[in-house]
Amino acid sequence: MTALTYTILTDPTSLEASVDGRLPSTGTVYLMVTNTRQTVPWLRIEVKVPVGDGAGHLTRDISTIKPRGEYTDTQSGPQAATQPVIVQPQGTDVFQVTTQSGRLEGFAPGDYMLLTLENVAVAPTAGVAVLTVTETTKTSRGWQTSHAAVPVVKAAPKEIPAPRDFRPDKAMLDAGENLTLSWDGSNDFSYEIRFPGGHAVIAPGTRTWAPADAPKRATTYILVATDPTTQKQHFLTTTVQVRYPVLETLTATSGIDTPWVQGTANKGRVTFTGTGAEIFSNSGGQGTVHADRADLNGVNAEWVQGRSADDGWISFPKEGLNVRKGAGQAWGTVFADKVDVNDVITNQVHGSGEGKGYIQFLDQDKGVRIFGGVSAGWIRGLNDDEAWIRFNEKGIWVLKNQNGKRESANVSCATVNDRHA
Template identity: 65%
Template sequence: MTALTYTLLTDPTSLEASVDGRSPSTGTVYLMVTNPGKTVPWVRIEVKVPVGDGAGHLTRDIGTINPRGEYTDTQSGPQADTESVIVQPRGVDVFQVTTQSGRLEAFAPGDYMVLTLENVTVAPSAGVAVLMVTETIRTRRGWQVSDAAVPVVKAAAKEIPAPRDFRPDKAMLDSGENVTLSWDGSGDFGYEIRFPGGHAAIAPGTRTWSPADAPKRATTYILVATDPTTQKQHFLTTTVQVRYPVLETLTATTGIDTPWVQGTANKGRVTFTGTGVEIFGDSGGPGTVTADKADLNGVNTEWVQGRSTDDGKITFPKDGLDVRQGSGAWGNVHADKADLNGVNTKWVQGRHADDGWISFPKEGLDVRKGAGQDWGTVFADKADLNGVNTEWVQGRSADDGKITFPKDGLDVRQGSGAWGTVHADKADLNGINTKWVQGRNADDGWISFPKEGLNVRKGAGQDWGSVFADKADVNSVITKEVRGSGEDKGYIEFLEQDKGVRIFGGVSAGWIRGLNDDEAWIRFNAKGIWVLTRRNGQRTSAIVSCAAVNDRPA
């Protein structure tokens, strides 16, 4: 039986057996030495630690243990006095405790000594490990060596506590700003962090991690902790938000509410206004929409241009639209059809450089041949005009009739250049200058116009023809004879100059007078004839003189 008492304490209070594949289970063993009786002279105390892997072993190696010892004198002064004692390993399984002097010293009643074994790596098997304590003291009979057995319990290893508090250093990141993730947990786990598109293994002993590339959008990270022995896994998640996210794709089934949308490297922006959208470029000014097609009800724009800077351009002044080349010069409109209420243009030309073209002087329009100023030809089915100014008009063929317009009127000619014929139903003219006029047929009567007047002829030939009319109002008639219009009617024949006229069939008249008012006249009454004249304003009988009186011819 030992003179001193020995008690074991541990920190933690229950030592867990180590498990292969985990961090070693470590703890501190305290051997409390007390004296409940009278003073005991002591010189050394040895503690034998069971070394090995079995249930009865405390540790595999005492070389990892940090030993120290302290002796506390509670009796000599008003306050306890503590001093160190010497603790040294002996061999592979013994710690020896001696006094500072190395000589025999008194262990007074009420005093105590604590032997501390720090960083004890607990053996892997659960069970009771018994430490053997051997004390060497001096008694009246001499040196006394006694042993005491002090047990310590090694509990079976518990499941590794799950990791906790997986957290980012910032919940909201600016563009390009990276994140640092941290967590609390046992180093016995194998850690991995998973994220969209990849995963990263965590080096042993590390409790923080940052992605190689800063997150571009809201990202959820998953911490996976795996027990290397049981392969049981624990999962923790955390999510970081990005103030200006960059999305590869976005599908919104119920809509997106946002004041604007902006690019990443190129800062083009779409802003949503009360009336629609506005497009801005990097500089903040109005931007460009590039698309394959646009289906719009209307477009309000200052100009429209092709994709290249030298492409055609359309501007929209208040009075319509201007089509220009990329250089700014007037451009061309190419189209299949144009439905317009009006066109203001200097000229119109076919698609080719040698096509005909129309120019528009102030007086009207000019039709010209291709490249040049030569007059061109208008081809049409009909023309409804108020007037035509032209040098000539001709049928479609080169030998068709042709009308030219000299200063004094118009000439109708055959294609050969000879005088041509006017065919018409009626002609309403103020005057006609012609050599002759004839009916439609070759044997119809015709009129020629000699310098003295006109000649009426029968059909083909020079025989005199007849004039048929209701009335004739003429200043003078030169003719051989004048006849009534019917059969058996009287007629007047004009004799030689000095013989006068011969009337066949008689003359019926109320009176006959000379050419002048003061000449005599003849009145016819029931009694005969009365030749009268005027003298001094009075009507009186006139003198009748004649060379001869001829009988009425048969």
């Protein structure tokens, strides 16, 4: 039986066994030494730590442990006096505790000593590790060596807590604005961020990531956390919006509501009004629509011209339309196979082609002048009962209708000019 009393405490309360492939599970072991009887002269206390991978081992290596010890004298007055004791490793599995002086000292009743073993990398198998304490004290009969066993429980490892709070530093970005993503999660995971068109592997220990290129449109990022032991994966998503998105293509199945649409490099704009749409150029003035064909129910325009500046054009006054040519106001020409009109107002009419005859219309009641001759089978007045002239191989006949029969008619004229009479 030992002269002093030994109690084990741990932080966390339940040490968790390590798992290969993860960061080691670490904790702190406190060995509390108390005296409930008369003063005990003590020289040293040795704590043997079971080292190995099994259920009965506390750690694989004591060299990672940071030991320290303090003795508290509770009998020295209102304020308890605390002084350090010397704690040193002995070999590969023992820590030795001695007084500051290295000599025999009394351990008074009510005093206590706390041995702290920090940064214990817990062995990987769950179970109970028993620390063996060996104390060297002095009695009236001489030196005495006693032993005590103090257990430490190693709980089975828990599943790594899933990562959480995957978040952007800005939910809405302006064009070209940088983005940083952050999250909370265990160092035991390996992390990867996936996004449209690529992915990024996150450096160990890192909890933030910034894409090399700022997003151009609303983008969803996926955080993938992988357990290196079980390969179980956790997925978190976050989406950032871009105030003025750039889209490669857009398919809308039920319509798009927008006051206007504008180009990117060329800032032409279509604005939607209550009556339709207006086209504007880069400078904000009226723009131009280019198309191969337009199928319309109607066109309202001041004028219409061919593609080139010197092409013919048509303007639309209230009286009808004007056909012009070139960039000026000169009259143009209408080309057609046939013209079907109710009336023609013109100074003269030409035949088609060079050297053809033409008809000139004289002022007021002077009639017409024909250049190049007239060829006809017959000529008649406007009404069916008026006389007519018939042309045949012998000459001409002047005829009239008389009681339903054709009869010769009179010729009346003021002058006859016959070059061949």
